[in-house]
Amino acid sequence: MDKLKMQTPDLIDKNIEQIAMLFPNVITEIKDESGNPKKAVDFDLLKQALSKNLVEGDDERYRLDWQGKKASLLKANTPINKTLRPCREESVNFDTTQNLYIEGDNFEVLKILQESYLGKVKIIYIDPPYNTGNDFIYKDDFKKSREAYEEELGVEDEYGGKLFRNTDSNGRFHSDWLSMMYERLVVARDLLKDDGVIFISIDDNEVHNLRKICDEIFGEENFIANILWQKKTSPDARMNISAAHDHILLYGKQSFLNELNFLPIDEYRRRSFSNPDNDPRGDWASVDLTGQTGRAPKSQFYTITTPSGIKMPPPEGRCWALAEQTFKNLQGDNRIWFGKDGSNRPRLKKFLKESKGIRPWTWWSNKTVGHNQEGAQELKVLFDNQSIFDNPKPTRLLNRIIQLSTSTSNGDIILDFFSGSATTAHAVFFQNSSDNGNRKFILVQLPEELQAGSNDFKATSTAQNAGYKNIAEIGKERIRRAGQKILKELEKKDDQLDLGQEKIDPSKLDIGFRVYKVDSTNMKDVFYHPSKLKQDELDLVISNIKEDRSPEDLLTQVILDLGLELSLPIETRKILNNTVFIVQTNSLAACFDNNIDFQIVDTIAELKPLKVVFKDNSFKDDKDRINVEERFKRLSPETIVTVI
Ligand SMILES: C[S@@+](CC[C@H](N)C(=O)[O-])C[C@H]1O[C@@H](n2cnc3c(N)ncnc32)[C@H](O)[C@@H]1O
Known part of the structure; x- marks a missing residue:
């Protein structure tokens, strides 16, 4: 009978297997610590196999390096003896829900999820600490004495992990942050589906470095966009010049496989649709019908007679955008508009109900996706008018991300492993309640004690007074409250449906979540080392x-x-x-x-x-x-x- 191995996968073994598939001749055998044979790579042979393209030693080359980079790659590949333990009491609908809330250091969680979620996640959204000079960074290998450690203003979270305040007086200010991000992103990439995408919120402090490591981890060719989100509504008078925006870096696992969805036409754009000629096909907006003459064929230079009898050639220096026959066909189908009195230059009618929606661009205005204050206000309303978490993202921002890159019916998994106040869960509930979708989330959050938090002082003391011990408690409570709120709103909406609108069954909306917590393995040491x-x-x-x-x-x-x-x-x-x-x-x-x-x-x-x-x-x-x-x-x- 075989024994299960009960630990996270050894990614080094997997990497060796992959090299073996490409270059079987470079694989050799060595003995492990217990004297058993194991596979290894003969680097001299591999060098020979790649000699044309090999970069030797530490010669100059185009790349971003920092102290600790190699060590973090090694860490990303090393297995850990940790597991998850379910916590029914803190879950909602444990037996039926598809959503997961995992408490613990996200690096460990990502490793634990490696095999179960390999290539299964449709989108990852993360909003990590931006490294502003005052953030707490998690280090799991802090080996200093407690006093020395506290001196560095470090704090321990409930699980004995170490958070330290990364100030710019730290000689490794950028390196420590980069290592923290690098090792997590390396492991996270494997969880994405081939057509999956990752969105990362960041500001000007580290955007340039983050982009470099993402180019390396995901491949420069898989960069899709650097989105600018307008997070503020007015400048900060205390600053010389204040930042109005955050960046959201977007990469695909294999970007050529990825086609983002169109965005639904918002209220603002809907206003440009109307129906002045009572067309039975409904509201329409008109678009210009002239084109550039550059390479236009002869068939696009002709004279149009308007319904009022005016003979109209293309305007000076332009041609018509359509060939004459196509124009005539569209005119026959009442798709050309000459103005109310039939004598204007013709325009093409685009019907609202035939529109696929809008192609997104990289400028996301706070009018359409919300701003920082909106995020704060949403959370305040949920928590009895108290501000208990600093700078949550607005749910509309997450909704935009979800709309762009998930489908309603594929059961897409959305992973957020810096989940904070759990805005992502809230947005998933909202989106599913709007379009009857079956998306599910996996959220990961460190049970970071509130006094250690990246939260500001005011929010922290308000949260403590309200009885919350750590950020994970805030996250879970947000999901419970948001679920109830959205359920109520859906029931109300179902009572007031317009004709033809689809009714969404509230009992089918999954507003539950299973809570799991990271812990040491269930197995005693003897399980892994019986010979000892x-x-x-x-x-x-x-x-x-x-x-x-x-x-x-x-x-x-x-x-x-x-x-x-x-x-x-x-x-x-x-x-x-x-x-x-x-x-x-x-x-x-x-x-x-x-x-x-x-x-x-x-x-x-x-x-x-x-x-x-x-x-x-x-x-x-x-x-x-x-x-x-x-x-x-x-x-x-x-x-x-x-x-x-
Ligand atoms: C900027 S906040 C995210 C805010 C979130 N997007 C929201 O809308 O509420 C970053 C969060 O990541 C958490 N965090 C930092 N390091 C972590 C780690 N190693 N594992 C899990 N969570 C971590 C912090 O506790 C913090 O709550």
């Missing part, structure tokens, strides 16, 4: 699973280890006094009880699951194990049987 176990310790190790872990904890780690999605439906069945988890009908059956009867084994086998997992020490001895395998071979030969 001394004989006299054997009795102590009755189980290789930590005592405080529940069957649901084990199930979660198994789901992740098998690369299944965390949002899959889980059914808990009592079969002959044993608890059996059935994940997505027959993807997985798991039973972590201590004494497993063979009757249970047979009952599970009859369900014909694709995979089944038991606890290793649920079996008395090897004879029992073999027996179980035999029974599965007979009753459900396709099932893969493993233990933890």
Whole structure:
């Protein structure tokens, strides 16, 4: 029976496999720490294979380097022994929801999600600390003494991770921020679908550096746009010249696969549509029908007779935009407008209901997507008129991002791993309630203690007074409240529908979320290093699973280890006094009880699951194990049987 490995994937092994596929001859074998053979790359051979294009040593070349860059790449590829533990009490509709809220350091979370969400995420939106000179940056390898550490104005979050205030007096001010971003983006890229995209909010402090590392990680050719979002409505009188905008960098995983959606026609543009000739096809707007003469063919130079009888050649230096026959066909279909009295220069009628919408551009005005104050106000309204989080993004901004790059019916996953007050979740609920969509979110947030927060002092003390201990608590509460608000608004809207408008069933709107928290692995050290176990310790190790872990904890780690999605439906069945988890009908059956009867084994086998997992020490001895395998071979030969 095989054992699950119960740790995040080793990306170095995966990279070696990929090189092996391209250059099998450069792969060699070395011995690992325990003396077992393992694959390695012979760099001399690889150099030969690439000699024409190889960049040698540290010679000058076009790239952005900083202290710690190599180390962060290594970190991005190294596995960790951490897992997620479900928290039902803090979740909403745990059993039915498809949305996830994960508490912990996002670097660890991204690694934990590697196998389950590899190539599955449609959009990533992140709004990281901008490195303004006063932000807290997370370091998981802070090895200093506590005093020295506190001296640096660092604070510990609830999980023992370390946040330090990155001021510009830090000699590695840019390097530390870049390493933090680089290692996260390297891991995050793998989660994107081939036609997935990433949007990153940033300001002038680091936009130039961020763009460089994104060019490197995603490929310069996958840069799509640097969007300017007008975040303010008026200049700041205290500043010499104040920034009106933030940047939103947009990259595709493979940008040639990505076609952004058109944007719906907003109220402002809708006003330019009307129906002065009572056309039964509804409102229309007219567009110019002349073109540049440059390479225009002869067929675009002709004389048009208006309904009032005026003979009209193209204006001086221009031609008509359409060939004569096309023009005549459109005129026959009443698609040409000559003004109310039929004597103006002709224009083409564009019907509102035939319009695909608007192509986005890189200028996002606060009139259409909101501004900082709007974001703050939205949150204030949700939280009993109190400002408990500094600078949340407006939901309209996230709605624009979601509209541009997701579809209503594909169950697209939207990942935000610097989620703050959870604006992204709010926007996903809103968007789904507007177009009956089935998008789902994964939000990640550090349980950053409020006194350590990147929040300003006022917002922090207001949040503390309101009883919130950390930012994750604010995020979860925002999602609960936003869900209820949107549900109520949808019920109201359904009562006041205009003729022909689609009714959206409020009971189908998923306003739930499953909460998971990062923790150490469920397995004792002996699970990973059985050879280190001394004989006299054997009795102590009755189980290789930590005592405080529940069957649901084990199930979660198994789901992740098998690369299944965390949002899959889980059914808990009592079969002959044993608890059996059935994940997505027959993807997985798991039973972590201590004494497993063979009757249970047979009952599970009859369900014909694709995979089944038991606890290793649920079996008395090897004879029992073999027996179980035999029974599965007979009753459900396709099932893969493993233990933890
Ligand atoms: C600028 S805020 C995001 C605001 C958010 N877009 C909103 O609208 O509310 C950045 C957030 O990232 C969180 N954060 C910083 N480092 C993190 C890490 N290593 N893992 C997870 N979250 C982190 C901070 O606690 C902060 O809440």
